[in-house]
Amino acid sequence: MNDSVAPGKLVLAGIRKRYVREGRLYPVLDGISLTVGEGEFVTLLGPSGSGKSTLFRLIGGVERPDEGRISIGGKETTGRRGQISYMPQQASLFPWLSVAANISSALVTAGIERRRAAALAEEWLERIGLGDVAGAYPHVLSGGMQQRVSFLRALLMPRGVMCLDEPFAALDALTRAEMQTWLLRLWEEERRSVLFVTHSIEEALTLSDRIYVLSPAPARVLREIEVPFARPRRADVWTEPDFVELKQEVLGLLARRGAAHGV
Numbered sequence: 001m002n003d004s005v006a007p008g009k010l011v012l013a014g015i016r017k018r019y020v021r022e023g024r025l026y027p028v029l030d031g032i033s034l035t036v037g038e039g040e041f042v043t044l045l046g047p048s049g050s051g052k053s054t055l056f057r058l059i060g061g062v063e064r065p066d067e068g069r070i071s072i073g074g075k076e077t078t079g080r081r082g083q084i085s086y087m088p089q090q091a092s093l094f095p096w097l098s099v100a101a102n103i104s105s106a107l108v109t110a111g112i113e114r115r116r117a118a119a120l121a122e123e124w125l126e127r128i129g130l131g132d133v134a135g136a137y138p139h140v141l142s143g144g145m146q147q148r149v150s151f152l153r154a155l156l157m158p159r160g161v162m163c164l165d166e167p168f169a170a171l172d173a174l175t176r177a178e179m180q181t182w183l184l185r186l187w188e189e190e191r192r193s194v195l196f197v198t199h200s201i202e203e204a205l206t207l208s209d210r211i212y213v214l215s216p217a218p219a220r221v222l223r224e225i226e227v228p229f230a231r232p233r234r235a236d237v238w239t240e241p242d243f244v245e246l247k248q249e250v251l252g253l254l255a256r257r258g259a260a261h262g263v
């Protein structure tokens with residue numbers, strides 16, 4: 001366990017955001033309130049363009065909301081950068097750094113002492129079965145392996161909340177399924193506060209404790225769903241009748257709003 005990481009609670013209260021395009025104001029987020037509890041895995045599920053990435057930019061402090069507040073671990077973080085760790089859709093590893101250095105340099109930037117950062121990177125790469133490629137450059141890794149490294153980098157950052165923005169969307173179906181199982185196992189051992197974004201209802205139901213279903217833009221929370229499946233969760237939980245029923249329910253909810261694609 002990386003002892004510098006303590007899961008924090010994320011609270012978003014009444015977040016509104018509008019953009020100006022061609023002289024007109026377009027509302028994107030229309031009063032979003034949500035929480036991610038300490039060590040909870042929460043997913044935002046919504047149609048393309050509903051404002052999920054915008055919400056991440058606000059949580060990451062890259063932009064400010066027009067209205068509303070964001071806090072992590074009880075401290076207001078609205079408009080403040082460097083408060084979360086972030087895993088993007090593409091692994092975005094530096095091609096000129098080794099796999100281990102990609103992780104350790106991020107940890108150093110986040111304030112971890114250099115030798116400790118190198119030791120953490122080495123120890124964890126070994127633990128996730130990538131010890132052999134620690135000294136290699138990222139281009140020799142498959143897409144799935146690169147995403148494992150990217151996830152590990154986010155996991156080890158000394159931040160209370162991890163934001164994962166469609167991390168498996170660019171992977172082929174088989175690799176995606178393997179990555180879901182891998183993430184499920186690792187996260188269940190190393191509980192962190194996670195806010196995860198996906199278009200996939202199955203992915204959301206397989207991984208999450210709770211799901212917020214968003215409407216098309218301007219985004220509102222259509223429904224909050226407690227995912228009832230026990231932990232540790234079976235990788236083939238999707239075969240359970242309750243899973244199929246819940247999936248149908250969410251599909252119906254999105255379809256009624258004209259947003260049934262991207263399952």
Ligand SMILES: Nc1ncnc2c1ncn2[C@@H]1O[C@H](COP(=O)(O)OP(=O)(O)OP(=O)(O)O)[C@@H](O)[C@H]1O
Nearest residue numbers: 019020021028047048049050051052053054055217
């Ligand atoms: N800086 C900006 N200026 C103007 N409009 C913007 C800006 N950023 C986002 N938008 C608009 O806000 C809406 C939501 O975009 P956003 O990327 O947050 O959606 P998303 O749910 O993440 O989409 P996807 O699932 O396709 O990634 C879109 O209509 C987009 O064009």
